[in-house]
Amino acid sequence: MTSIIPASSKGLGNDKNASPDNGQIANTSKISERIRARFVAGGVSFLANDNISEYIQPGELQELEVEVADRVRELLQSLLIDIHNDHNTEETAERVARMYLNEVFKGRYQKQPKITSFPNVKQLDEIYTVGPITIRSACSHHFVPIMGNCWIGIKPGTRVIGLSKFARVADWVFSRPHIQEEAVMILADEIERLCEPQGLGIIVKAEHYCMKLRGVMEPQCTMVNSVVRGVFRHDSSLKQEFFELVRQQEAMLAT
Numbered sequence: 001m002t003s004i005i006p007a008s009s010k011g012l013g014n015d016k017n018a019s020p021d022n023g024q025i026a027n028t029s030k031i032s033e034r035i036r037a038r039f040v041a042g043g044v045s046f047l048a049n050d051n052i053s054e055y056i057q058p059g060e061l062q063e064l065e066v067e068v069a070d071r072v073r074e075l076l077q078s079l080l081i082d083i084h085n086d087h088n089t090e091e092t093a094e095r096v097a098r099m100y101l102n103e104v105f106k107g108r109y110q111k112q113p114k115i116t117s118f119p120n121v122k123q124l125d126e127i128y129t130v131g132p133i134t135i136r137s138a139c140s141h142h143f144v145p146i147m148g149n150c151w152i153g154i155k156p157g158t159r160v161i162g163l164s165k166f167a168r169v170a171d172w173v174f175s176r177p178h179i180q181e182e183a184v185m186i187l188a189d190e191i192e193r194l195c196e197p198q199g200l201g202i203i204v205k206a207e208h209y210c211m212k213l214r215g216v217m218e219p220q221c222t223m224v225n226s227v228v229r230g231v232f233r234h235d236s237s238l239k240q241e242f243f244e245l246v247r248q249q250e251a252m253l254a255t
């Protein structure tokens with residue numbers, strides 16, 4: 001998507017007389033409708049695994065939490081749960097809304113954590129790997145957990161970022177509804193943008209609860225996938241070195 005009009009743009013979402021036709025909706029409408037109108041007006045993608053924080057104005061997330069809780073309450077009622085007399089589910093709608101917006105899907109609604117990068121003054125060009133980094137996500141299809149680990153390998157370029165930042169950016173990317181293939185590519189795009197490495201490799205190994213808890217019910221089954229970029233993609237010996245370093249890291253952890 002190319003044309004982007006963020007929430008900070010003049011007038012968006014504030015014009016009470018605006019018609020839905022031009023992508024703006026009166027303030028009397030639901031908050032999700034007002035935010036969605038900005039996406040439509042700007043031709044902006046708002047897929048489940050997109051970050052949309054740029055289009056949310058201060059205070060709107062709290063409003064959205066109230067709206068989501070209302071919808072979850074309706075869902076519970078449609079599931080024929082007596083939320084008025086069941087002491088256990090009395091506040092479930094509010095909890096679920098908080099959980100989606102502030103925890104499990106926070107990577108959609110919150111801005112990227114601050115990631116400082118430094119010049120690679122010593123011109124370090126040896127490969128290093130970081131992992132296992134815990135990943136917590138949910139599949140776009142059933143909204144049940146994807147839990148696993150990822151390993152990141154870097155052959156540095158002109159800038160470096162702190163080690164902890166790989167875990168922070170991974171958590172931000174994975175905290176959205178995903179399919180594993182796309183999650184790894186989105187993480188790779190973000191890391192490339194942050195530190196412009198000469199080479200980048202990412203491996204993810206994860207359990208999909210849509211295959212464990214329900215459906216095919218395969219408790220042992222995991223998915224492993226990887227992405228390699230830059231010199232790791234074009235130089236097979238460097239690619240092998242990356243995979244070997246991760247293998248050694250795993251072996252060290254097992255001892």
Ligand SMILES: Nc1nc2c(ncn2[C@@H]2O[C@H](COP(=O)(O)OP(=O)(O)OP(=O)(O)O)[C@@H](O)[C@H]2O)c(=O)[nH]1
Nearest residue numbers: 139140141142178179180181208210211214215216
């Ligand atoms: N490729 C891919 N598939 C995934 C991922 N997470 C979940 N899935 C699969 O997405 C598929 C959705 O299939 P559907 O047939 O639309 O849904 P369903 O009827 O609930 O399928 P079953 O899970 O087989 O019961 C399932 O096969 C899931 O196992 C992922 O990260 N990548």
